[in-house]
Every structure is written in C-alpha cells, then in structure tokens.
Amino acid sequence: MCRTKTFIKITVSLFLLCCTASQASAVTVSFTNPTIDEQVLGAGRDFYIIGTIDREGKKASECPIDIKIEVAITGEVREGIIEPVRTVRSRVDRTTGVTPERDIFFNYGGKAPWVSLSREELAKSPPPDLIFHHENPKSFYDPRIKAVVTENSFAVLVQGGCTKNFDTDYREIYKEDLEWKLYRVLLTVMSGDIALEEHGVALNNHSFDIMFGSVQEKILARFSPSVHMAKVEKFANERGIRVYKDLFPGYWNVGLPSTYEIPLRWRDNDGLEYISGKIHAIMYNIPLEQCASQTVEIGRIAFEGFIESEEIVYYYYDIGEPSLNIKTFHGEEEKEGKIIAFDHGDRLQFTRAEFSNNQNYSPCRVIDGVDTNVYNAVAVDRGNPLTLYGVVTPIQPLLSKVIPNDDGTFTVGNRIAKLRYNFVNMIEGTLYSDEKTVLLERFFDPKDVTQINKSIYEFRHSFQLPKKMDGKIVTVEVKGYDLNEEIVDGTEEKFYLWIR
Template sequence: MKCRSPSRMYALVLIICILPVIIVADNQDSGVVSLVITQPSDNETNFAEKRDFYVYGIFPNRLDCPGDIRIELFAGDNAGGQRVRLLESHVDPLTGTTPLSCIETNYSEGQNRGNVMVADLVKEPGGLYDPSNKVVVTNDYYQGLILGGVTKDFDTTYRDNTGDPLKDLTAGTYTIRVTGLSGNLSGQVVEKIVTFGLTDSLFGTDRPPVNLQNRITYAGIHHLRIDRDWFPGYFIYPGYNNTGYTVPKRWNPNNAIESVNDQNGTIIDSPAVANNSLILYNINEKSTTYGVELSSILKYGLEDNRNTTFLYYDTGEPYLTYTDQKTGIQENITGNLTPFPKDCRMIFTRTEIYQNDNHEQENTFDPWNNTTAMQVDYNLSDGITILPGDECILYGVTKPIRSSVNETKIPHRYTINNRIAVITYSVLDEDGNDIYNSSRSVNLSRLFTQGSSDRFNSIFEFGHEFRSPDKPGRYTISSQGIDLTGKVVEGTESIMPVTVQSPETN
C-alpha cells in the first residue's frame, strides 16, 4: 500500500473516521483525552546538550482510527517561541495508522526485536534520512524522533522540510507541542517543557531489580539524573512482550553524552564539568555501564576527578539472606551505597566463615543460598577471628584505574585496556614467617537465576576463599592489587590481622 499524504486524502479521512471524531469530540467535552506525552516522562525532562529524544505517548485506550500527528519543538518555555523542529506523520486514511509500507523493514544498522513500528524507520514520504517524517502512529501509541545534533552525521540529512540545516539543541529551555490532526485525535493538543544543560548522572546496572531500585532512590536523594526512558535508537514497547527495535549507532552516542559530553559547539557542557556517579556492582564487559558510561569517564581521565563518585555496597551486596551459624536464625541484611574513599582503590566488604566446608566457592556468590549456616563479619577493621580449618571467603570491590580505551565499531562505545585484575595475598605467622602466598583474579560471578549455573560476572568485584591455618595463633594477611600489565596499583595495599582461636576457647 502506498503512503498517502493527509492533505490529499483529507476528505476520505473525514468520511471514514467521522464517527470516531464525533465520539472523541464528545469525550473531549467531558474531559477524556487520548493524546498524552508518556515520554519524556516527568522525571526525565533534562537532557545533555545536543541529545536526541523520543516524544512518545501510549493511548489510554486502544484507538480504532488514531489519525495524523504533528510534533513541534519551540525555543523557550511556551509554544510562542521560535519553532526549531517540525515533524508530521502520514497515516493511511483507512486505518488512521502508519502503514508498514512506510517503514524500512530491512534496515542494515538496526536490530529487530519483533516490532518495527518505530519512528527511526519511517521512510516515506521524503526518504529514510528525512528527519521531518520521523513519526509513527499505531492503534496503541505514537512515537516521534527529535534529533538534537549528536547523531546528525548518521543516517539523516539533518535538514528541515524547507531544506535548511537544523540548529543543534544546545543549552536552554524548549517546549514540546503534540497536535492531533485527524481521526480519533483530531483537535487534541498536549505540551511539555524540557531543558538541555549539564550532565549530572548516576549510572549502574539493572540486575538484580533491587540494584535498579536503589539507584533510583539514591539519585532522588542526591539530585542526580538517571535514564529510564528509552534512549533514541533503543525502543522496547512493554505492551508487545518487550519487543522493539534498536539502532546502536544512534543509541550509544546519546547514552555517552549523558556521561561525558564531548560534542563540539555545546554552550555550557564539556568533559571538564561532567558530574558522574557510578555503582560498582555487577559490571561486566558486555554491559552498557562498562562500554559506554564508565569508558567515557576513563577516556577523558576523569576517574579521580572531584566530580566523579564511585559507589559500592558496604556489605558487598544490596541484600543478604543467610542462616547464622551460632543462632540458627535466618538473617536479612541490607547493604548501603557508599562512596569510595579518596585515594583508596580496593575495599574488603565482608567475610563469610563456614565450619568444615569443602565446597569450592572461589569468586562465586549465590544469592539464593540462604540455608547454609555461616558466620558473617561486616567490620573487618579489627581483622578476622576464625577456628582452625574453617573456610573463609573475603569479598571486596575494586575501583577503576586510569586506562586508555579502544574504539569499537559502534561510535562512543569502547573497550577498557586496564583495571585491577589480580589480588596477591601473603599470610604471615606471628613471627613474620611467610606461610602462604597466592594470586587471585578479580572476577566475581553471581548466580542470579535460581537453580541455574548461569554465571553473571563482575570484573570489579571478587570473593576469594581461604582455609584457616590448623595451628591457633595470630596471623596477618597482606594483600595488594595488580593491574593487567603486572604493576602494583597504589591505594590497594592492605594488612589484616587474623586470629585463629583454639576450639576449646570458642
């Protein structure tokens, strides 16, 4: 089916959609409105300069004939300012929705997740690279893509419908106005104010859900931004079983400038003023937290900047459930997000002690294991007290170190070349004799899926297992972190006293 311009088919639209229009008009009189702005959500109306963003609305009820939609962006805090963006949909007048023939379904730069009805893929009229046609309308939602400048060299003419170059969206306040032009949405108008300015973000992984919730809570308390709306180029519609479409070369640059804005032509934002916090929990090489957000911080040498804060859980986990070895009572412990101390790059968060345990648990944590009896010590400043032959697991977290990064095939996504990769241990007896040495990797795996052996590794955390000496007495564990080049990392040195008690005195 060909895409038809609403101006040519307007009479047909009125005939076919006349009943819904009348109903909507009556509903409007009673205060019922179908046209809403779901995203940008109320908590995410602040963007980095030159950010692209979606204007996205989920209709409260499924519409039979939604109709065409116009999306405009005006400079200033009302729609009376200069219009800087104009987008319009071109729906099929028979259905009031964007026909599949207007969608590029074989887009080489995208990843189909089962729903191609996204604004990024609108190709008619005007072609795939025309930014003014980037509005899609379905029976359940509408979505428009507004380009801000960060991806203006990627798959777009970056020109308005008169052929003039678009102006980048730099620091300031703007007003979104969405207008229904026909069908069920005819005559409805909704507006929202957004601002562009400095980066001020809190990053971290979403797994497990409690870590995401803690990030949201921490961000609210400390007035930091988090991004839960879909980044441009990353659209997953929950109403269709989390199906959607991703465009990595659009999504990653937009994500990156919310960490460190390195775009030319910004007015107030730059790498030097980037303000970032990042939770060092469950980060691996495949995560966006690693490849986009942390790597951007390291690319510009901001790991020790006063505006960069690395956070960790003081117990090593957002929550712990276990059976206490002495009382037999199940304990539930909540971890608190805590800033890494200045000049410190390695912290021991807790030790778990098991009596006569023979299970291999090196660099493994099972959050579902709440029945194995153990003793847990969260305050290691006074050392460890243990019985002869017991198993002890030292958990801890390391802080990122200065590192170069390598580019990947996706703009603004990198690999990191250096980190604390190994921790060396020496165990000394009370006479200073070296009785044990080992080197352990920093790579903790968590078994988040109950009953499964699937491991989710974290390259900044560890859990190292030791068996206590058989002879009672006072010992010392000396440790330090080693980077990928084999060099000792300053700020990782630690000396921990260990008391091995005689069973009779316990």
C-alpha cells in the same frame, strides 16, 4: 531505561474535519514520554516524544489524525516568536488512520543482530526511527518525518545532534544542535493533507519545556538483578539523583514482546549523559562485556579521560550484596546491605569474610559463618578455609588504551586485575603469600548454576592457610595490580587475622 510510570496528561477535544458533523467526536491525547522527571537532557541528546490517542471508541480509520511536533526556543515563544529549530510530522494513511506498513523500513540494517521481532509484531508498534516515505527511499534519512501514529498511540524521534553522523541527513537540514538552552516542545494534532511541505489543518496544540545542558546528579549502575535495582532506585530517590528510565532513542519496546535495538543510536545517547554532571557509580554485578554500564557508560567516561575525577563517586554494598541470609543461633537472619561510598582516591574495599568454600557462589544461599567487619580483625578456626569478598573501582587507562568500537561500545584497556596477599607475622615475617584475580562469579538462581554472572569489579578469594600459621596472629597486607603488572594507587589495605 525501559519502564515509564508517570506521565503528563494533555486532553484535547477536537472536532475532526475527517468526520461529518454527525460523526464529530472527541480525541484525548496524552504524553507519556519524556516524563516530568526526565525533561532535562544532556546537550545534543536525541529524545522520543511518546503518547497515547484515545478516540473515544472510534477506530483510527473513522477519524484519522496526524501529529506534528515543533521545537522552538522557549524565550522566543514567550515573546510570541515561533521559529522552530526542529519540526517532525507523521503521515498516516487516510483510509486506515495509522502509519502504513509501506512506510516502515522493516529490513533496516542498523538494527541489532539479536532483534527477533517478526514483521507482524513490529508493524503494531514500530519505532519512529524506521519511518520513511515509500515513494522516496532516500527519505529514510530525513529526520523531519520520524513520527508514527498507531490505532491508539503516537511516537516521534527528535534528533539533537549526538547521532548526526549516523544514518541521517541531519547536517543538511539543521543548522545547530540542541545545546544548553531551554526549548519548548509544541504538539499540533492535524487532519487533512499531511504532505511534508504543507501544514494541513491544525486542530489544537500543546506544549512543555525541555532543558538541554547537563543532568546535575545521575546514577551509573546495572539494572539487574531486581533486588539490586530496587536498592538503587531507593538510594537515588532519597537523594534526588537521576535514574534514567525513559527510553533512549534506538531502544524501543513500547507495545512489543521484546526490544527493537539500534545500538549506534541508543549507545551514543546513553554515553552522552555520562560526560557531564556528578556521577554516582555503584559497583555491583558489572561484567566485562554485554553490559552498557561497562562498555557504554564507563567506556565513554574512560574515553573522555575522567574515570578518576572528583565528579565521580564510586559506591559498594558494605556486605558485598543487597542482602544476605545468615545462619544464627536462633535460625536464619536476613542482613540488609547498605550502599556506601568509597573515599576519593580509595580503590579497594573488603566487604566480608566467610569460613567456607562452596565451589559455586550464590547470594541466595544461607551463609554459615560470616564476619562483615573485616577491618576490625578476622578470626578463623585452624583448618577451615577463609574466603574474602570485596570491591574495586575502575581506573583510568591511557587514552590510547580506550578503544571506540564500530558498534558504539568502548573497550577499556586497563583495570585492577589482581590482588597480592602477604600474611605477615611480626616476629617471623611473611608466612604465606598468594595472588588472586579480581573477579566474582555468582549465580542468582540457586537451581541453575549454568547462568553465571561475572563481575570484574568484585572478588571472592578463598585461602586454605598452611598449618604453620595455626594459632598465630598475622597482618594481611594487600596490594592491587593492573593488567600491566603495575601497582595501583589506593589499593593498599591491611587487617589482622587470627588463626585460632
């Protein structure tokens, strides 16, 4: 969501009217956002248009330019009819050539409380969301002026409708949302008078098309740790599935040491992408709180009521991790995990069994003894602990139990909360029973056990089996229960266990 590696490059050779004839120089303008891979957006999405400005060695003060963005219906443009449904324009200071600090709302109350950027840092690369005209404080709500020009870049916020109820005069200005059409984005580089109601002098313009509707295939996954993200990207790229990397409006880190967040904007845009199309959800390292995968994306899906839709495919690592280091007779071996799908309606999968019980769990440690095919029977030496790993999927709560919060997140009021185990012998019946919470606590840095990651869709359950089970073969019968103590369909599993 925060890295852009490919871009559309548009070269503009301009003789700027702000310079004398002897000072005339070329300017190169390049788009970097939206990237080619992300020019299909969910209906109603806001989006950033970001680019670079190369003034060929001159300062912005020597050749000040402005950027105007217009969005029109592509079919009409092709017929020579240009009636923009969106127009956004910057207003640089004519002496400095950049957006002046007086037009940046540094004290905006809609930013996240954890944003720690200084005024000096933010002034170097402000998000276009913060722009207003200082002589008219109410202009902060005008979506037509959300554009920034810096010494070597520009950025524009185009609002599509999903945040029209948040800090904007959108409803008073625009007649319709950007929905289910192909639009053409027209870029005009300008010099001269940049008052909102006047065009100034257009020097050149360029365009690209952007489709609003539904992204057909998309990934839902947490982006950390990096070894997991690399697997996710490879999985998605091989199948043509979208991984959202372009910045969501309201999540800005271009040219900044940390991210400037406007939660109500970026969360609405993020969640919107997950209410249509086919979703490929990888259940790994997702906590209950402070994670967009859970509180925004899964939350929005649950709010809409289709957590259990056939349009959502849930996945897990077949060994429970992107990779494991396993101790063998020949030393150590790295075993790669594969991302595989749950069958539709299946809600529980065991991924491996281990025969130790370290108090703290890190996938970076070397494992001494592991069985990665639980369903083909497990054998454990008598007296040794048995530790089972596995994954569950989200479940659809009652709609009344999915609560939209004031910060743009959702509280999902039900999930698979625990597993009940019965160890059953064919002759003697149930020899042992236990109940375990669905939760996996892991740390990724073996040197720092204080940074614990709590995953609510994974588990690590350790058992010290009673001596009366020594030498016996039992069937391990498992059922999953939700927060209401109700059995969850699709969570009944069985496998054989030999205590040898």
